[in-house]
Structure formats: C-alpha cells, structure tokens
Amino acid sequence: MKITKFSFILACIYFLLSVCNSSLHSQCMVDAGPDLGICTDKEGAFSPNQIEANVTGGTPPYTIRWEANHPSGTHNIPNRTASYFLDDTTAIDPGIINQPYDTTPVLFHVVVEDAEGVECRDSVWVTFSSFLLFGIGMEVTIQKGETTTIHPNVDGMIPPLTFIWNPDYNISNVNIPFPLVWPDTTTCYELTLIDGLGCVFYNPVVFKVIVDSTTNVSEFHPQxxxxxxxxxxxxxxxxxxxxxxxxxxxxxxxxxxxxxxxxxxxxxxxxxxxxxxxxxxxxxxxxxxxxxxxxxxxxxxxxxxxx
CATH class of the missing domain: 2.60.40.1220 (Immunoglobulin-like)
Structure with a gap:
C-alpha cells in the first residue's frame, strides 16, 4: 500500500497527540499543603484538626497512604506511625487524633497511586503546641505593703511566649513570667499566654494574693x-x-x-x-x-x- 505524504503527516500528528495525552494522564501530583501549626486547648481539642492535601492529574480513582515515623519518647514503645496521629491514613484529608509527647514537629508523607499504578508523593511538617498545667491555681498571703512574686502555672507551648497578666494593678511588669506584685487588697491575677504559633492559653485565677491587713509588721510571717x-x-x-x-x-x-x-x-x-x-x-x-x-x-x- 502506497503511503502518501499527507497520510504520513496525519499519522505523525496522531502519534504525537497520543504520546502527549498519555503523558498528561500519567502525571500524578499531590500537594500536602503548607506546614501546619496546631493548637491544643485545655480539653485536648486540636485547631486546625486535619491535614488537607490535594491531588491533581493522573488517572482516578486514587489510593492514598499517609506515613510517619516519629519517636515515642519511651525506649520500650516503638516509634509512632501515621495511624497513631491520624484517624484515617487512607483519606486525602485525615483528621488529627493524637499529638507527640513533646513539641518536636512530626513529618508526614502522603503517597498517592492512581489507577495506572503511577505514584506521586509530598510531605508536610506538623508542629503541635501543647501545654502542661500544674495545679488549678496558687495563692499566697502577704501583709499590706509587702511584695511577692507571682508565677505561671503552665509550661510548654512553642517559644517565643508572650505573657499578659491581668489586672495591671501594683505589678512590676505585666509582660514577664514572674512579676513582682504588692496589692493593697486581695487580688486574683490571671494569665494569658500567646506562643510562637499564635496559640492562646488563658486560665483564670492563676495566682491569688491574699492581703492580711490585720497583722502587724513585727508579727508577720509569710505563708x-x-x-x-x-x-x-x-x-x-x-x-x-x-x-x-x-x-x-x-x-x-x-x-x-x-x-x-x-x-x-x-x-x-x-x-x-x-x-x-x-x-x-x-x-x-x-x-x-x-x-x-x-x-x-x-x-x-x-x-x-x-x-
């Protein structure tokens, strides 16, 4: 059979279109999103509470797999995998159910395989801001005119930390962790903490300073x-x-x-x-x-x- 020049050109065009079309369909791309900072409130709830990835290209349907390998913090407990942190390691936008033992960021990998068996992958760092609350509140008794130091009852979170004590009443500095106070009347000082991720911790009545106005100076003994x-x-x-x-x-x-x-x-x-x-x-x-x-x-x- 004689192949004309026109037929040859059409065949070449068809071949190039087929190659391009195949290439486009095989190009699977997944975006795990920007690195996340997650806040934990006093009840243990997370905000935001999920990782939102996105898949484009390739040939659906997709098979999703999330991976992680994070130290447990205890020598006799194996490293934590993605199933410890996420509610569904096969979902593109899994929910977060657990946090690490400390504030070390967790590296998650998402692996996507399309219907043609083509894999694509991406990763995202997730930092958890959590705090340790020791005691509900503390109190100290002083005599009117005396000075004492008040203390936060929380530790952890992601530095740098911003301290805000309230009320701004007879206090050396409302923006340091251990200010001096000399109230004339019994005062409850409350603390708001803002960490480097923007997470906010607030706890009322962190420190109660009781002023004993009935005790003479010579008889006073701090509690x-x-x-x-x-x-x-x-x-x-x-x-x-x-x-x-x-x-x-x-x-x-x-x-x-x-x-x-x-x-x-x-x-x-x-x-x-x-x-x-x-x-x-x-x-x-x-x-x-x-x-x-x-x-x-x-x-x-x-x-x-x-x-």
Missing amino acids: LNLLPVYPNPARDQAVVDLPDPLNSGFLYVTDRSGTLVMKQTQVGATEKLTLEVGHLTAGIYSIVLIADLADGQKIYEARLVKK
Missing part, C-alpha cells in the same frame, strides 16, 4: 516555705535541698526584675538538686519550687546571691 540553698553566695554551682517526700516539681530562677533566667520543669524525687549558675551575672536571684507533695501542692522560695 511561704523556705528552700535551703548553699553555698550562698554562689559562684559556679548552688545546691538546693528539696522537701521530702517530693513526688515531682517545677523549679524556676528569676532575676530581680522577674525575668526568667533558668528553669527545670521535671524535678524528681531526690534530696538535692544542683544548679549550674556560673553563666549568670552577679546579682540577687529568686528560686521558686512548685512542689507536689503527698499532702498537696506547696510553693517554696529562696534568694540566691550570685558572685
């Missing part, structure tokens, strides 16, 4: 527990004698302005705690221990002089 610290003054190290028996606790060190300079959020059941203070500048510092004891929660304070 705080003293914490033995030695040597004092200290140059490189300071040893803190912890109350016994101590179940757990949170220890903070602040300078005279109330600015946090050191913290140890997991103080265990031990008799002594050694603080490395060599990096601190010379001056007077406050040490605060919020201790969980067998008979309840107590606050211990000490003053440390750094040479």
Whole structure:
C-alpha cells in the first residue's frame, strides 16, 4: 500500500497527540499543603484538626497512604506511625487524633497511586503546641505593703511566649513570667499566654494574693516555705535541698526584675538538686519550687546571691 505524504503527516500528528495525552494522564501530583501549626486547648481539642492535601492529574480513582515515623519518647514503645496521629491514613484529608509527647514537629508523607499504578508523593511538617498545667491555681498571703512574686502555672507551648497578666494593678511588669506584685487588697491575677504559633492559653485565677491587713509588721510571717540553698553566695554551682517526700516539681530562677533566667520543669524525687549558675551575672536571684507533695501542692522560695 502506497503511503502518501499527507497520510504520513496525519499519522505523525496522531502519534504525537497520543504520546502527549498519555503523558498528561500519567502525571500524578499531590500537594500536602503548607506546614501546619496546631493548637491544643485545655480539653485536648486540636485547631486546625486535619491535614488537607490535594491531588491533581493522573488517572482516578486514587489510593492514598499517609506515613510517619516519629519517636515515642519511651525506649520500650516503638516509634509512632501515621495511624497513631491520624484517624484515617487512607483519606486525602485525615483528621488529627493524637499529638507527640513533646513539641518536636512530626513529618508526614502522603503517597498517592492512581489507577495506572503511577505514584506521586509530598510531605508536610506538623508542629503541635501543647501545654502542661500544674495545679488549678496558687495563692499566697502577704501583709499590706509587702511584695511577692507571682508565677505561671503552665509550661510548654512553642517559644517565643508572650505573657499578659491581668489586672495591671501594683505589678512590676505585666509582660514577664514572674512579676513582682504588692496589692493593697486581695487580688486574683490571671494569665494569658500567646506562643510562637499564635496559640492562646488563658486560665483564670492563676495566682491569688491574699492581703492580711490585720497583722502587724513585727508579727508577720509569710505563708511561704523556705528552700535551703548553699553555698550562698554562689559562684559556679548552688545546691538546693528539696522537701521530702517530693513526688515531682517545677523549679524556676528569676532575676530581680522577674525575668526568667533558668528553669527545670521535671524535678524528681531526690534530696538535692544542683544548679549550674556560673553563666549568670552577679546579682540577687529568686528560686521558686512548685512542689507536689503527698499532702498537696506547696510553693517554696529562696534568694540566691550570685558572685
């Protein structure tokens, strides 16, 4: 059969269109979306509460698979897979049901296979902002004219943190974690925290300062527990004698302005705690221990002089 020039051109065009059409249909693309920051409220609810990916191209229907391999934080528990964090690892927009043990971002991979067996994949980092609330509220009794330090009862979240104490009444600075206060009347100070992801934590009546206006100065004894610290003054190290028996606790060190300079959020059941203070500048510092004891929660304070 004789092939004309026109027939040859048509055949070439048909071939090129077939190749292009096949190429277009085989090009599967998945977008896992931008990296996510997820806030956790006091009830444990997540916002946003799902990952929203999108698939284009390829030949539907698609098979979806989400993958993750994140440390569990415990040596005898295997790494967490996607099924621990997501309600459906075969959905394109799975819901979030669990968070990691700390604020380390979790890397998720989404793998999509189309009807032709062509795979495409993408990944997304998800950072969870969570907090640890210790105690419902704390209180201290002072005499009118006395000054004390108030403390947050929350830890965690993603730095940098913005502190907002309310009311702005006889307080050294409403935007630091450990301000000094000297109220004339009993006052409940509340705290709002905003972290680096924009997550907001609010807890009413974080710290209640009770003013005892009936006690004379010579008779006044603060309702705080003293914490033995030695040597004092200290140059490189300071040893803190912890109350016994101590179940757990949170220890903070602040300078005279109330600015946090050191913290140890997991103080265990031990008799002594050694603080490395060599990096601190010379001056007077406050040490605060919020201790969980067998008979309840107590606050211990000490003053440390750094040479």
